[in-house]
Amino acid sequence: MPQNSRATGLAEAAPPWQRTAQAFTAAVGSGRLDVPLPGAGATRARWAVFADLGGEDLSLARLGEGHADAVAILAELNGPAAGAGSRWGVWAANPPGLNVTASRRAGSWLLRGTKQYCSGARVCTHALVTAAAEDGERLFAVSTADLEPDTGSWPATGMAGSDTLDVAFPGICAIAVGPPGGYTNRPGFSHGGAGVAACWYGGARAVGRTLFSAASKRDVGPHALAHLGAVDIALRAARAALGQAADEIDADPADQAGEGPARSVRVKTLTEAVATAVMNRTGRALGAGPLSHDEAHSRAVADLTVYLRQHHAERDLARLGELVTEHGGAW
Numbered sequence: 090m091p092q093n094s095r096a097t098g099l100a101e102a103a104p105p106w107q108r109t110a111q112a113f114t115a116a117v118g119s120g121r122l123d124v125p126l127p128g129a130g131a132t133r134a135r136w137a138v139f140a141d142l143g144g145e146d147l148s149l150a151r152l153g154e155g156h157a158d159a160v161a162i163l164a165e166l167n168g169p170a171a172g173a174g175s176r177w178g179v180w181a182a183n184p185p186g187l188n189v190t191a192s193r194r195a196g197s198w199l200l201r202g203t204k205q206y207c208s209g210a211r212v213c214t215h216a217l218v219t220a221a222a223e224d225g226e227r228l229f230a231v232s233t234a235d236l237e238p239d240t241g242s243w244p245a246t247g248m249a250g251s252d253t254l255d256v257a258f259p260g261i262c263a264i265a266v267g268p269p270g271g272y273t274n275r276p277g278f279s280h281g282g283a284g285v286a287a288c289w290y291g292g293a294r295a296v297g298r299t300l301f302s303a304a305s306k307r308d309v310g311p312h313a314l315a316h317l318g319a320v321d322i323a324l325r326a327a328r329a330a331l332g333q334a335a336d337e338i339d340a341d342p343a344d345q346a347g348e349g350p351a352r353s354v355r356v357k358t359l360t361e362a363v364a365t366a367v368m369n370r371t372g373r374a375l376g377a378g379p380l381s382h383d384e385a386h387s388r389a390v391a392d393l394t395v396y397l398r399q400h401h402a403e404r405d406l407a408r409l410g411e412l413v414t415e416h417g418g419a420w
Contacts, residue, residue, distance in 0.1 A: 104249075105148065105249040105250035106148075106211065106212075106249065106250055106251070106252035108250060109146065109148045109149050109152065109212075109250030109251065109252065110209070110211065110212035110252065112146065112149050113149055113152045113153065113156075113176065113209065113212055114176065114212065116142075116149070116153055117156065117174065117175075117176050118174060121138070121153075122138070122153050122156055122157050124138050124139075124157050126160075126161050126164060127161055127277060127280040127281065127284065127338055127342070128276070128277070128280060128338050128339055128341075128342025128343075129339070129342070130339050131339070132280075132335035132336075132338050132339050133332060133335040133336070135157070135284065135335075136284055136287035136331055136335055137287075138153075138157075139153065139154050139157075139284060139287035139288045139291065140287045140288070140290050140291035140294065140331075141291060142154070142288065142291060143287070143288040143289065143290065143291025143292040143294075143295070144291040144292065144294055144295040145291075145295075146250065146392075147248065147251075147288065147291075147292045147389065147392035147393060147396050148248050148249070148250030148251040148252075148392060149250070150288040150291060150292070151208050151209075151248065151251045151253075151288065151396065152176075152178070152208060152209045152212070152213075152251065154284060154285060154287075154288050155177070155178045155179050155208055155209065156176060156177045156178070156213075157284075158179050158281045158284065159171065159177035159178065159179050159215075159216075159217050160177065161277055161280075161281060162179065162217055162228070162266070162272070162275075162277060162281070163217075163230070163266065165275055165276075165277045166228070166266050166267035166271055166272075166275065167267075168217075168230055168264070168266035168267070169230055169264060169266075171215070174214075175214045175215050176209070176212060176213050176214045176215070177213060177214070177215050177216060177217065178207065178208055178209045178210075178213040178215075178216040178217070179216070179217045180204050180206070180207040180208075180216050180217065180218045180219070180256070181217070181218070181219040181228075181272065182204070182205055182206035182207075183219065184205055184206070186205070187202065187203040187204070187205055187255065188202055188203070188204065188205075188220075188221065189201065189202035189203065189204045189218060189219070189220040189221070189258050190202050190220055190221050190222070191220040191221065191222040191227055191229060191263065191265075192222070192223075197262055197263075198222075198229060198262070198263045198264070198265055199260045199261065199262060199263065200218065200220050200229060200231065200258040200260070200261045200263045201258055201259065201260050201261075202220075202257075202258055203239075203255055203256065203257050203258070204218060204219075204255070204256050204258065205242075205255050206253050206255075207238070207253060207254055207255070207256040208251045208252065208253040209251065209252055209253075210233075210236075210238040210252050210253070210254035210256050211238055211240075211252055211254070212252065213233050214232065214233055214234075215230060215231065215232055215233060216230075216231055216233055217229070217230055217266060217272075218230075218231055218258075218263070219272060220263075222269065224269045225269030225270050226269065226270060226272070226273070227265055227267075227268075227269050227270075227271075227272075228265070228266045228267055228271060228272040229263035229264060229265055229266060230263065230264045230266050231258075231261055231262075231263045231264075235259075235261060236256050236257065236258065236261065237256065237257040237258075237259060238254040238255070238256045238257075239254055239255040239256070239257065240254065242254045242255040245395060246391050247391035247392050247393075247394050247395030247396070248391075248392050248395040248396055250392075276342065276343050276344035276349055278349075279344065279349030279350050279352065279353040280338050280342075280344075280349065280353075282353040282357065283331075283334050283338070283352060283353040283356045283357065285357065285399065286327075286331060286356045286357045286359075286360035286361075287331055288396070289357075289360045289361060289364050289393070289396065289397060290324070290327050290328065290331060290360050290363070290364070292364065292389060292392065292393040292396065293323075293324065293327070293360075293363060293364035293367040293368070293393065294324055295389050296364075296367050296368055296371055296386065296389050296390060296393060297320045297321075297324055297367045297371060299371055299375070299379050299383065299386045300313070300316065300317050300320060300370070300371045300374050300375060301317060301320075303374075303375055303379075304317050309374065309375070312374065313374035313375065316370040316371070316373060316374035317370075317374065319366070319370055320366075320367050320370050320371065323363040323366050323367060324363065324367065326359070326363060327359060327360045327363040327364075330355070330356050330359050330360070331356060331360070334352055334355075334356045337352060338352075347416065350408075350412055351409060351412040351413065351416065354405050354406075354408060354409040354412070355409065357400055357405065358400065358405055358406060358409065361397050361400040364393055364397055365397065368390055368393060368394070372390075
């Protein structure tokens with residue numbers, strides 16, 4: 090076997106998380122993730138990077154968005170600067186069961202326990218981690234050098250490359266970032282949440298392009314064309330909603346109008362519905378062919394299916410209903 094073919098074969102044989110880790114490391118090193126901060130006047134440009142990453146590889150988008158979000162959080166809460174070449178994650182999931190607690194000892198903070206859903210567990214050099222302390226929920230910055238990921242805790246096919254593992258904290262030294270409750274009570278919490286929808290949009294756009302490509306090359310019939318028309322409308326609606334949300338964030342970065350929480354839920358819920366519809370219509374239009382014979386398409390569908398479950402479905406809709414009841418709606 091020629092040497093270059095052998096090298097290609099070995100690269101393809103690497104597990105998904107290693108391939109994504111290499112791409113993430115390259116994206117950080119190249120400056121591709123040096124995006125504008127949310128609310129700094131170029132939020133559309135920030136989210137365009139996330140959408141492009143999502144169109145290439147949703148696992149890469151997950152890590153890239155998390156890194157950019159961490160940089161924004163550190164800036165907003167006056168945390169330590171992210172060093173050149175460092176790769177950050179935001180590990181803030183709080184599902185039932187395992188979690189992390191923080192305690193003081195000799196003037197330092199120590200983190201103990203297990204945090205679930207830690208994306209980039211084996212490639213991030215640092216992470217922002219939520220933990221329960223005596224004075225409330227806090228955010229901490231940690232080095233990942235001495236952490237203990239459970240490599241068997243993410244057997245999923247979808248988002249396999251994101252390496253979203255359970256991570257044990259055996260008394261790790263940490264730096265507090267912001268005050269108790271500061272992570273969720275800042276304007277950037279809503280801004281960052283809305284940014285995740287840009288990744289979903291990029292993934293949905295990639296799935297829809299499979300249908301567009303098929304229709305451009307052959308006669309797919311009127312039913313498939315109808316599905317393509319519906320996909321076009323849905324993706325344009327999501328793009329318009331993201332653009333409007335980005336402009337509103339830039340116009341009110343401190344969220345003095347208090348619209349941030351509702352805006353975030355609206356744009357995420359709309360984009361989740363659009364992405365779900367795009368996958369459904371593309372499948373109905375083209376049948377099993379792309380899922381069976383197009384590896385990139387089948388991976389994109391599997392990844393997007395899992396990634397969208399970061400949306401809280403009816404729970405988010407109920408929260409939006411509460412916000413509309415309290416503050417009204419423009420409609």
